[in-house]
Amino acid sequence: MFFAWGAQAHKPSFSDGEFKSLESAWQIENIATSIVLYHQVTCDSGHLWLEFDSIGDEDLFVQLGVPVIDRLSYYRPSVAILAPGLPTLTETVPFDVPDGLGGVVYHSGPVETPEDFYEPFSQTESWILLETTKRIQESGTGYVVAWDPSGMTGKLWVAVGTVEDFSDVAPTDFSSWLEQTQAYHETGPYSDADVTEVTCRPQAPSGSSENAASDANGDAASGCQTAHHDTRPSLLFLVMMLVAATAFGRQRRLSRSTRMRQNRA
The missing domain is CATH 2.60.120.380 (Jelly Rolls)
Structure with a gap:
């Protein structure tokens, strides 16, 4: 060895x-x-x-x-x-x-x-x-x-x-x-x-606005940055979900109304 x-x-x-x-x-x-x-x-x-x-x-x-x-x-x-x-x-x-x-x-x-x-x-x-x-x-x-x-x-x-x-x-x-x-x-x-x-990334001088912004993001101490993936739903995604939910609710109401008319008949 x-x-x-x-x-x-x-x-x-x-x-x-x-x-x-x-x-x-x-x-x-x-x-x-x-x-x-x-x-x-x-x-x-x-x-x-x-x-x-x-x-x-x-x-x-x-x-x-x-x-x-x-x-x-x-x-x-x-x-x-x-x-x-x-x-x-x-x-x-x-x-x-x-x-x-x-x-x-x-x-x-x-x-x-x-x-x-x-x-x-x-x-x-x-x-x-x-x-x-x-x-x-x-x-x-x-x-x-x-x-x-x-x-x-x-x-x-x-x-x-x-x-x-x-x-x-x-x-x-x-x-x-x-x-x-x-x-x-x-x-x-x-x-x-x-x-x-x-x-x-280089650290900004202590107390600077850039450092304060980094502190708010919680990553100033590390001196590192990586691609942050925003986990909040995008506006487009929320709109699509709202449209889908509205359409689904309307379809359920139409189906319920149709069944009620058939039952009365």
Whole structure:
């Protein structure tokens, strides 16, 4: 079991939404070591931040992917590498770039046919949307940030490093990884998951009329919006029901009148 995972995949870790900002970034211990961080994108945790320290003059390998799930077949997140010595980031991104860092952004939107990846130990499949190797010229702290530019919820994973190292892994870790990985990929005993992704919207400033309207609808706290199906009958439906009821009542009165005349006869 140990060698099956180690020979085929990155060392996995799992986000529960806590690595959503610069201040709470997941720590990469060594950018050369092969790891993967699985993340569920929610309206409350729309970004995934990973932090690394570089000694300079070394390569950072980054992969971006999503699990093979039908509803995510068109999900196309983006990833940015931020580090000292990189060019000033001129592209608009949905987060603040730390002072002193440049960056580069990679978008998977143009990808029509992702690369298929099958992990035999967990029996899970992923779509690899992009991979890149960036030279980090200067020493210091940098970040890898992933998000969905369309503002949709979903799932994504970020992998870094190429050197497999499972020397600090206990045998019991593998059973936990198996369960968590299958749950994330919604396969095996978790294949009956019923999930609907939603569109997240920016929160209006506190106290604004837009926020008040959202509060009235009861969905401001989530930061999410989905298609609300109005369960109240439409006006046309009510009119049709009224016409049908009137016609039915008239028919009953006519039938009753006819029977009375027949009885008198």
